Amino acid sequence: MEETKDAVSLVVVGSLALDTIATPAATREDVLGGSVSYACASASFFTRTGMVGIAGADFPDAGLEQFRKFGIDLQGLHQVPGKTFRWSGVYEQNMNNRRTLCTELNVFADFSPDLPEAYRRSPFLFLANIAPALQLRVLGQIHKPRFVAADTMDLWIKTARDSLMQLIAKVDLLLINDAEARHLTGKEHLVQAARQVLEWGPRYVIVKKGEHGSMLFSKSGAILVPAYPVEDVQDPTGAGDSFAGGFMGCLANAGKITEAAVRRAMAVGTVVASFAVEAFGLDRLATVTRADIDARDAEFLKMIRI
Amino acid sequence: MEETKDAVSLVVVGSLALDTIATPAATREDVLGGSVSYACASASFFTRTGMVGIAGADFPDAGLEQFRKFGIDLQGLHQVPGKTFRWSGVYEQNMNNRRTLCTELNVFADFSPDLPEAYRRSPFLFLANIAPALQLRVLGQIHKPRFVAADTMDLWIKTARDSLMQLIAKVDLLLINDAEARHLTGKEHLVQAARQVLEWGPRYVIVKKGEHGSMLFSKSGAILVPAYPVEDVQDPTGAGDSFAGGFMGCLANAGKITEAAVRRAMAVGTVVASFAVEAFGLDRLATVTRADIDARDAEFLKMIRI
Numbered sequence: 001m002e003e004t005k006d007a008v009s010l011v012v013v014g015s016l017a018l019d020t021i022a023t024p025a026a027t028r029e030d031v032l033g034g035s036v037s038y039a040c041a042s043a044s045f046f047t048r049t050g051m052v053g054i055a056g057a058d059f060p061d062a063g064l065e066q067f068r069k070f071g072i073d074l075q076g077l078h079q080v081p082g083k084t085f086r087w088s089g090v091y092e093q094n095m096n097n098r099r100t101l102c103t104e105l106n107v108f109a110d111f112s113p114d115l116p117e118a119y120r121r122s123p124f125l126f127l128a129n130i131a132p133a134l135q136l137r138v139l140g141q142i143h144k145p146r147f148v149a150a151d152t153m154d155l156w157i158k159t160a161r162d163s164l165m166q167l168i169a170k171v172d173l174l175l176i177n178d179a180e181a182r183h184l185t186g187k188e189h190l191v192q193a194a195r196q197v198l199e200w201g202p203r204y205v206i207v208k209k210g211e212h213g214s215m216l217f218s219k220s221g222a223i224l225v226p227a228y229p230v231e232d233v234q235d236p237t238g239a240g241d242s243f244a245g246g247f248m249g250c251l252a253n254a255g256k257i258t259e260a261a262v263r264r265a266m267a268v269g270t271v272v273a274s275f276a277v278e279a280f281g282l283d284r285l286a287t288v289t290r291a292d293i294d295a296r297d298a299e300f301l302k303m304i305r306i
Numbered sequence: 307m308e309e310t311k312d313a314v315s316l317v318v319v320g321s322l323a324l325d326t327i328a329t330p331a332a333t334r335e336d337v338l339g340g341s342v343s344y345a346c347a348s349a350s351f352f353t354r355t356g357m358v359g360i361a362g363a364d365f366p367d368a369g370l371e372q373f374r375k376f377g378i379d380l381q382g383l384h385q386v387p388g389k390t391f392r393w394s395g396v397y398e399q400n401m402n403n404r405r406t407l408c409t410e411l412n413v414f415a416d417f418s419p420d421l422p423e424a425y426r427r428s429p430f431l432f433l434a435n436i437a438p439a440l441q442l443r444v445l446g447q448i449h450k451p452r453f454v455a456a457d458t459m460d461l462w463i464k465t466a467r468d469s470l471m472q473l474i475a476k477v478d479l480l481l482i483n484d485a486e487a488r489h490l491t492g493k494e495h496l497v498q499a500a501r502q503v504l505e506w507g508p509r510y511v512i513v514k515k516g517e518h519g520s521m522l523f524s525k526s527g528a529i530l531v532p533a534y535p536v537e538d539v540q541d542p543t544g545a546g547d548s549f550a551g552g553f554m555g556c557l558a559n560a561g562k563i564t565e566a567a568v569r570r571a572m573a574v575g576t577v578v579a580s581f582a583v584e585a586f587g588l589d590r591l592a593t594v595t596r597a598d599i600d601a602r603d604a605e606f607l608k609m610i611r612i
Contacts, residue, residue, distance in 0.1 A: 094494060188400060191537045212518035213532060224609045226519060226530035231497045267612045301612060303530045306573045 008050035008073050010252040011119045012039045012245065013138045014128025014151075015108065016053035016077070020088035021237055021280060023095065031237075031281035032063045034085065035128035035151065038238035041285045042245030042272045043126070044070040045293055047252040049245075050119050052076035052138060056084035056107045066286060075116040082107045095233050096210060115141040124252040127171070128241055129153050132163040139170060147257055149173035151244055157184050169201040172257075175244050177208045190215065191222075204262070206247075208240045216266055220259075225266045228274035228300050235280040239273045242285070246272030267304075271297045314356035314379050316558040317425045318345045318551070319444045320434025320457075321414065322359035322383070326394035327543055327586060329401065337543075337587035338369045340391065341434035341457065344544035347591045348551030348578045349432070350376040351599055353558040355551075356425050358382035358444060362390035362413045372592060381422040388413045401539050402516060421447040430558040433477070434547055435459050438469040445476060453563055455479035457550055463490050475507040478563075481550050483514045496521065497528075510568070512553075514546045522572060526565075531572045534580035534606050541586040545579045548591070552578030573610075577603045 014036030020029045036053040043049040050073040055063075059079060067074060083106040091098045113134060120143050127135035127150040135150055142148075150171045156164050157180060164184075168174055174197055182188055185196040190207050194217035197205040206216045211233075213226040247269035254261040271293055278284040320342030326335045342359040349355040356379040361369075365385060373380060389412040397404045419440060429452040433441035441456055448454075456477045462470050463486060470490075474480055480503055488494055491502040496513050500523035503511040512522045517539075519532040553575035560567040577599055584590040 189537060189539075191535045209518065212515065213530075215532070215535065221605075222535060222609050224519075224532035224535070225612070226521070226532050229497045229521065229528060229530070231495060233495075263612045299527075303528050304610060304612060306531070306569045306607060306610060 006048045008048045008119060008122050009255075010043050010047050010124040010126065010248055011050045011052060011076070011115070011122040011138075011142065012036055012043065012126045012128055012248070013052035013076075013113055013135065014039060014130050014241070015085055016055050016059075017085045017087050018059070019237060019281070020086070020101075021235055022088075022090040023235055024091065024093050025234065026280075028235075028280045030060075032060075032066060033087070033238060033281055035130065035238075035241045037067075037282060038241035038276060038285075039126055039128045039245030039248070040067070040072045041070050041282050042242040042269075042276065043249030043252070044072050045272065045290050046246070046249035046268070047124075048073065049249065050076050050116075050122065052113050052115060052119070053078070054085075054107050054111045054113075055079045056082045059084045066282060069286065076113070076119055080107055089237070091236065095236050098236070113138050123147070123255070124248060125149070126244060126248045127151070127167070128244065132156050132160050132167045135167050136163060136170075139167070147172050147251065149175060149244065149248055151175040151240065152180065154180055154183060165200065168197065171202055173204040173206065174202045175206045175208060175240070177210070177240060181205075181207050191217070206266075208243060210236070210239065214243065214266065214270065216262065223263055223266055225270050226304060228270055228296065228303075230274050230277055233277045236277050237281070239277050242276035243269040243273040245269075267297060267300060268293075271300055312354045314354045314425060314428050315561075316349055316353050316430040316432065316554055317356045317358060317382065317421070317428040317444075317448065318342055318349065318432045318434055318554070319358035319382075319419055319441065320345060320436050320547070321391055322361050322365075323391045323393050324365070325543060325587070326392070326407075327541055328394075328396040329541055330397065330399050331540065332586075334541075334586045336366075338366075338372060339393070339544060339587055341436065341544075341547045343373075343588060344547035344582060344591075345432055345434045345551030345554070346373070346378045347376050347588050348548040348575075348582065349555030349558070350378050351578065351596050352552070352555035352574070353430075354379065355555065356382050356422075356428065358419050358421060358425070359384075360391075360413050360417045360419075361385045362388045365390045372588060375592065382419070382425055386413055395543070397542065401542050404542070419444050429453070429561070430554060431455070432550060432554045433457070433473070434550065438462050438466050438473045441473050442469060442476075445473070453478050453557065455481060455550065455554055457481040457546070458486065460486055460489060471506065474503065477508055479510040479512065480508045481512045481514060481546070483516070483546060487511075487513050497523070512572075514549060516542070516545065520549065520572065520576065522568065529569055529572055531576050532610060534576055534602065534609075536580050536583055539583045542583050543587070545583050548582035549575040549579040551575075573606060574599075574603060577606055
């Protein structure tokens with residue numbers, strides 16, 4: 001699809017989906033979703049972001065229009081015959097637990113991303129949740145990236161462990177949620193799980209704990225960030241992807257990987273995720289402004305300052 | 307029992323217990339415990355602390371000796387004929403969930419605390435977990451305290467709601483864990499639950515989330531503190547009481563209630579609790595030094611600084 005005028009500083013590959021989401025309050029069908037949507041939308045507040053993904057013929061124009069409004073570069077987004085990937089899930093009362101009802105791969109079954117030339121020198125790369133083989137394929141097409149992060153999910157830990165382990169050895173940062181960290185490493189305690197991941201190669205691992213915040217581990221120590229206390233969570237879908245997108249967008253904007261930049265990115269990711277869950281899909285991110293983000297960021301920093 | 311030479315600046319009333327604790331790793335019998343033990347031991351690192359509680363004739367001298375080593379003032383501790391209060395519980399694999407196997411009130415059934423004269427002008431008072439009627443009784447015996455905090459538990463929310471509500475209206479700070487906050491207020495979301503508690507009177511409410519840290523709410527905002535990531539939790543019993551004891555000890559040492567003092571106390575409570583869970587009962591607090599606490603405090607501040 002079309003390109004924007006500036007070079008991208010962050011490329012994100014991941015799933016593009018139409019989700020059917022049931023929460024205790026409401027059910028919505030064909031909500032714009034998938035890891036790449038949340039991550040790109042979140043990153044777009046901070047840096048020029050290129051989306052790599054695949055949409056079916058049924059993907060709504062309004063969705064593309066939405067991406068453009070975020071300022072996302074869509075050169076890497078391919079629309080092909082067939083149906084868009086679909087996911088449906090239901091959340092329990094407390095919104096922490098969800099059950100997947102149905103997953104239809106559709107056009108994703110044959111997805112084999114080829115990066116546009118303009119993306120191949122992007123300094124920052126985020127391999128959002130998608131099959132590790134595809135993440136590896138995209139990683140192989142980027143020329144000497146400065147910083148590469150990857151996310152994953154339980155499905156790949158179960159069904160594609162070998163390629164996932166290959167990927168983990170090659171990235172600078174692995175993002176993973178608490179249950180997945182335990183599953184992946186076989187270690188119950190998150191500090192031990194994180195240490196195990198660091199031994200496999202990444203300089204950093206971020207363990208995402210949903211409403212309980214996130215923890216970054218590196219050889220030099222840990223950074224602990226609580227979640228922003230959202231009062232009225234409407235839809236937790238994509239919170240982790242939004243965190244990651246905000247984190248990577250902020251880091252790409254900083255341009256270099258210093259400890260201060262990483263700490264900043266943890267807070268910014270937290271704040272962006274807190275907006276994302278306030279409405280279904282991208283609805284809240286679509287109305288929020290950079291000034292809103294900065295204001296909540298300042299409020300959040302006050303909350304966590306000792 | 308005997309008094310120490312200096313006036314106490316913090317009085318703590320609560321349960322004194324001999325616990326039988328089963329974790330996935332080990333089972334221990336007659337472990338020195340109860341809310342007043344953990345809270346006084348934790349506070350004793352920071353301020354002169356007086357213990358108000360009741361022990362049976364079977365209470366071991368070694369336990370009293372332990373309290374003395376902490377420097378706890380024992381004028382308010384009464385030893386009477388009969389058996390000491392006993393609790394036994396078992397922790398699940400992840401240490402977050404526990405089941406109470408048995409509670410024997412014993413000498414607690416007729417406990418009716420009368421404060422020593424020397425305690426009645428203590429500026430700080432912590433009403434640790436015990437029946438709300440007893441907390442109210444102690445509160446009524448203190449002359450114009452500067453700051454009063456109370457903790458509670460599910461049992462009292464269920465069985466003594468009226469006196470608990472009376473108590474809540476009279477304290478400056480309510481400490482409560484996440485499940486109890488939901489139970490007490492009927493509100494699923496912790497921010498809403500906390501706001502409800504503030505409407506009942508307290509200036510502050512601290513929601514304790516175990517391994518996920520704690521959140522303080524006041525009319526002017528929130529303070530969010532993650533837990534220190536303890537790598538090898540041996541026994542989570544008393545973590546909340548240790549947090550509260552460290553918090554109140556730190557605040558009593560500061561002597562006044564400023565926002566900065568409250569923030570400091572949140573971090574110190576977190577650090578003291580992180581030591582408490584590293585061994586059964588008071589075993590770790592008994593070997594830790596103020597220098598150890600200060601060192602981990604500095605490490606923790608680095609972890610949470612953005």
